[in-house]
Amino acid sequence: MTHEPIEHVEYHEHHQAHPSPRAYVWVAILLAIVTSAEVAIYYLDLPNWVLVAGLAVFALIKFAYVARWFMHLKFDERVFRMLFFTGLVFALVLFTIVLSLFFLVGDGGPAPLVTRGG
Amino acid sequence: VSGPTASEVYDIPYTSVSSFVLLMSSLTMVLALAAINRKDERQMRIWLLATAMLGLVFIGGQIYEFTTFVDEGLKFDTSTFSSSFFMLTGFHGAHVTAGILMLLSLVMISFFGRLQPGAARKVELIGLYWHFVDIVWVVIFMVVYLIPT
Numbered sequence: 001m002t003h004e005p006i007e008h009v010e011y012h013e014h015h016q017a018h019p020s021p022r023a024y025v026w027v028a029i030l031l032a033i034v035t036s037a038e039v040a041i042y043y044l045d046l047p048n049w050v051l052v053a054g055l056a057v058f059a060l061i062k063f064a065y066v067a068r069w070f071m072h073l074k075f076d077e078r079v080f081r082m083l084f085f086t087g088l089v090f091a092l093v094l095f096t097i098v099l100s101l102f103f104l105v106g107d108g109g110p111a112p113l114v115t116r117g118g
Numbered sequence: 119v120s121g122p123t124a125s126e127v128y129d130i131p132y133t134s135v136s137s138f139v140l141l142m143s144s145l146t147m148v149l150a151l152a153a154i155n156r157k158d159e160r161q162m163r164i165w166l167l168a169t170a171m172l173g174l175v176f177i178g179g180q181i182y183e184f185t186t187f188v189d190e191g192l193k194f195d196t197s198t199f200s201s202s203f204f205m206l207t208g209f210h211g212a213h214v215t216a217g218i219l220m221l222l223s224l225v226m227i228s229f230f231g232r233l234q235p236g237a238a239r240k241v242e243l244i245g246l247y248w249h250f251v252d253i254v255w256v257v258i259f260m261v262v263y264l265i266p267t
Contacts, residue, residue, distance in 0.1 A: 018151075018152070018155065020152075021148075021149055021152045024145060024148045024149060024152065025145065027145075028141075028142060028144075028145035031141050031144075032138065032141070032142070035134070035137060035138055035141060038260070038264065039130065039131075039134045039264075042130060042264050048266055051265075051266065052265055052266075055260050055264050055265055056260070058260075059256050059257060059259075059260040062141070062253075062256045063253050063256050063257070066141075066144055066249055066252055066253045066256070067249075067253060069148075070144045070145075070147070070148050070245075070249045070252075071246055071249045071250070071253075
C-alpha cells in the first residue's frame with residue numbers, strides 16, 4: 001500500500017477547479033485593456049471627481065480580476081475569501097485613519113497639489 | 119513644502135509601461151502554476167524565469183525613476199510628499215525584490231531536482247505572494263501617480 005503525502009493529495013483535490021491557461025491569457029488581455037483605459041482617461045480633460053471615480057472603478061476591476069482569477073479566490077473555499085476581505089477591510093481602515101491624520105493633524109496632506117497635465 | 123511637485127517629476131507613460139510589465143508578470147506566474155499542475159517542470163521553470171525577468175524589468179524601471187527624481191531635486195527628505203513617495207514605492211520595490219529572489223530560488227531548486235513532492239503547492243504560495251504584490255501596485259499606481267490631489 002503506497003501513501004501519498006497528505007499535502008500532495010489535498011493539493012490535487014483543491015486544484016480540480018482551476019481554469020485553463022487560455023482563460024488566464026484572456027484575463028491578462030482584459031487587464032491590459034483596462035490599464036490602457038486607465039492611463040487614457042488620465043489625459044482626458046475631465047472634472048476631477050469624474051477622473052477619480054473612473055480611476056477607482058478601473059483599479060477595482062483590475063484588483064478584482066487579479067484576486068479572483070490569478071489568486072483563484074473565485075474557485076476557493078468561502079473561508080479564504082472571508083480571510084482575504086477581512087484583511088482588506090483592516091487595511092482600508094488603517095489607510096483612512098492615516099490619511100485623516102495627515103489632514104487633521106499634519107501639514108495639510110501628504111503631497112503637494114498635482115496640476116493636471118503638468 | 120519645498121522641492122518639485124509630483125506633476126513636475128512624474129513620467130506617466132513610463133510608469134504605465136512598468137505597471138503593465140508587473141501586471142503581465144502575474145500572467146507568467148499563473149502559467150508557471152498551470153505547468154506544474156500538468157507536471158511539466160521544464161515549462162514551469164521557463165515561466166518562473168519569465169516572471170522573475172519581468173520583475174527585474176520593473177525594479178530596473180523603479181531604480182531609474184528614483185535616480186531621475188533625485189537628479190531633479192526630489193530627495194527622500196525634500197518634502198512630505200517625497201518621503202511618502204519614496205517610502206511607499208520603495209517598500210513595494212523591496213517586496214518585489216524579495217519575490218524575485220523566491221522565484222529564482224524555486225527555479226534553482228527545481229533545476230537540481232529537489233522540488234518534489236508538493237512542488238505545486240510551493241509554486242502556488244510564492245504565486246500568491248507575487249499576485250498580492252501586483253494588486254498592491256494596482257492601488258499605488260492609481261493613488262500615487264494618477265489621482266490628482
